[in-house]
Amino acid sequence: MKGRIYRRCHCVDHNRRPLGTNCPQLADDKHGTWSFAVDLPSLDGKRKTMRRGGFATKREAQAELKKVHERVDSSVKTDDRETVAQYLIKWLGEKRHTLKPRTLFGYSEFVHKRINPHIGTIKLEQLRHEHVVRLVDTLIEEGRGPSTIKSVLAVLRSALSDAVRHKRLTHNAAQHVQPPAYRAPERQPWTAAQAAQFLDHIHGDRLAPLFEVLIGTGLRRGEVLALQWEDVDLDNRILRVRRSVTDVKGKLVIGAPKTKASAGWVGLSTRMVAVFERQRANQGAERAMWGEAYEDNDLVFARENGAMLRPEYVLKRFHALSETAGLPLVRLHDLRHLAASLMLQNGVPLPLVSKTLRHSQVSITADLYGHLSPEAAHAAADALGGVLDAAAAELRSERAARRATDLRPESMV
Structure with missing residues (x-):
């Protein structure tokens, strides 16, 4: 695979046919431009010739041909016409088999709304560190927050890392680009007294058992909403987390828990056993009232007719009840934070708290809840x-x- 370098022009004969390399004016060194042609290896064994032209000097053509040789020698695919946007869209298509629906949706939003509009037209093989730095600067000028920019960079970095692993690129242009300085605000969960005040205030509310389970187990919202009665063993005081539900563009999607470690069992206090028993009785009354119209999906927490609760509705109801209770507004996920903090404050060893929260590593628990x-x-x-x-x-x-x-x-x- 040596390739050849030649000079050609765009002159035509009297029949308007291109003269190419046969133009007599090419005897003049200033006439025409330089090109190269090289045969590339292919999977089917057929010859695939790459031709590129328009170089002002022979040296420029030689330099580009050398780059092609270096890529082929490194077993890196050569396609200097593919843009960043084309590659990222193809990458998202491949990721749909491995990412959870909500994660894939988030990646797609960043690619289509934050990355491609700014650097999508750049040829993938020409993408440089400076281009990504300029992307960060542009996002800052648009008023994007540090957290958003950090996430955008993470998606781009992941996509380009896959390109390097799959021998599509020789390097990751986003690898050493730093996002703007960002320090996540420290969230202050409710105290035990505030949690007790909340539970006392919502006594009798239809969703009161759901919120008490969130506080008393440290489960995530999606895990609680997907919990089925077959996963709850009140005799042995445990429940098993097998599923989680997320809202993707208005559609409820049931899938595996957040991580592999998240799929596990959680111990129940006698207080939690009583809460589940109360919920079962309440649900039995609703089932009897709806009769044959009841949608029995075996869900522990559901709408009056048995259908699955929407995460956004649960959040809005939580905030409304918090406000009428005179308590500061916190996220539903902060109830998980509250459960962790209360365990740590009362002397539960960090490894045991980590197991209860089903984190893959104790260090994650320490970073998130050890303050x-x-x-x-x-x-x-x-x-x-x-x-x-x-x-x-x-x-x-x-x-x-x-x-x-x-x-x-x-x-x-």
């Missing part, structure tokens, strides 16, 4: 102060005993 609440901070400070006070008291006692010994009359010693 100090004011109560925990005061308790820790008091414990440290108590140790220092005890050590100081012991030191004073030893000194007093030593002085007493030194002051005794010699005859008494």
